[in-house]
Amino acid sequence: MNDQPRRRPAKPHRRPKKDPVRFLAFEALRAVDERDAYANLVLPPLLKKARAKGDFDGRDAALATELVYGTLRRQGTYDAIVAACIDRPLREVDPPVLDVLNMGVHQLLGTRIPTHAAVSASVELARVVLGEGRAKFVNAVLRKVSAHDLDGWVEKVAPPYDEDAEDHLAVVHSHPRWVVSALWDALGGGRAGIEDLLEADNERPEVTLVARPGRSTAEELAEALGEDNSLPGRWSPYAVRMAEGGEPGALAAVQEGRAGVQDEGSQLVAAALAAAPVEGSDTRWLDGCAGPGGKAALLAALAAGRGAALLAAEKQPHRARLVERALAGNPGPYQVITADGTRPPWLPGSFDRILMDVPCSGLGALRRRPESRWRRRAEDLEGFAPLQRGLLREALKAVRVGGVVGYATCSPHLAETRVVVEDVLKGRGGEPVEAEWIDARPLLPGVPALGEGPDVQLWPHLHGTDAMYLALLRRTG
DSSP, X not given: OOOSOOOOOOOOOOOOOOOHHHHHHHHHHHHHHHSOOOHHHHXXXXXXXXXXXXXXXXXXXXXXXHHHHHHHHTHHHHHHHHHHTSSSOGGGSOHHHHHHHHHHHHHHHHSOOOHHHHHHHHHHHHHHHTOHHHXXXXXXXXXXXTTSOHHHHHHXXXXXXXXXXXXXXXXXXXXXXXXXXXXXXXXXXXXXHHHHHHHHHTSOOXXXXXXXXXXXXXXXXXXXXXXXXXXXXXXXXXXXXXXXXXXXXXXXXXXXXXEEEOOHHHHHHHHHHHHSOOSSOOOEEEEXXXXXXXXXXXXXXXXXXXXXXXXXXXXXXXXXXXXXXXHTTOSSOEEEEEOOTTSOSSOTTOEEEEEEEOOOOOGGGTTTOTTHHHHOOTTHHHHHHHHHHHHHHHHHHHEEEEEEEEEEESOOOGGGTHHHHHHHHTTTTSOOOOEEEEOOGGGSTTOOOOTTOSSEEOOHHHHSSOOOEEEEEEEOO
């Protein structure tokens, strides 16, 4: 008789099960990290492909979208929490592992997914994309994370506000410290305002449509969306908000170019320039940095209604093609060219109105592109400054005496807004230009909290728009 204890048969090897929703979200996060892609450009084609294969329904797409954007928006907070749960510096964790971890942390702390489901789904994803050994590491970290809710973790990992206000806000609201500092300087005021702004940056923005005048109306768009999925614009007469989201490209007016997707802040900038009083003729308009074409399309429609012609110039050929697509079908005269606004092909004094929506840091659109907050550095602004001044200086030369230039940027950073305008007007770094400020505030009727003027800064938390800046200048000599 054999007295040896029986050995249990080994468990059969189980192949990890691929969850299509979380796998797609992981693919999107890796593209954002590895290729410096933007989630709003990467995610839609991935979702479209998944739907075509029959892997996804509407709820799956909504969950994948939440996992991607939620993880990116809260990356700073989640990094701090993960760092508190591991015994090595965060920089030593491989980026794919950190993506799985942060996506798991978001499910645990930022959604209503049950704890056991969030952990098990994340570990299963890790088995598929990272391997068994790293999956055990993910499991151990997420079980530590699950010991507290988000408020409990924030209390542990964020320094007290009274000791370091900017660092506290950076961790709590998931923004780099330098961005917190820059936004606070631009906004002014105390703690409540900056917290409201940072929190607004972490909210999913509404999808807003623009009805291009003479080609469609807000009423037409609202009717096409249906009563349950349409809200009027807050400030722009051309805006309609999609209450429940959905696919704006499915609307006939959008497919035909009679309408488009455009934040109300951008609509207000174009409308204000078009409404600014000019002296004398008003037939030649220029959009000097026209790509990708949203403002140019609105300006072209407004110009056509007055018998004016728009020239849309864009330096990058691929973006110029996007402008051509946006303006296709416009009834009025227009032309799209590839040209550098700092070395313009047009003669001085050629235009009555000019919009110069300059390249910038994009700090005003962090709601839409949350990953950009982690890519930008404070020193990046030094690279934008000469270009911004050069474009504004050339625009003021290109407009005739009595004509108007609109300097716009999707950033509230003072170094990209009022400082640029003041430097150009005072001749710092170039020849002085004879021009005067126009008070832009009356040209945004009904919009509150526009400050002391004469320029205008819009804010997500005050106006529900991107943080667009606009200065209007009339050439005087």
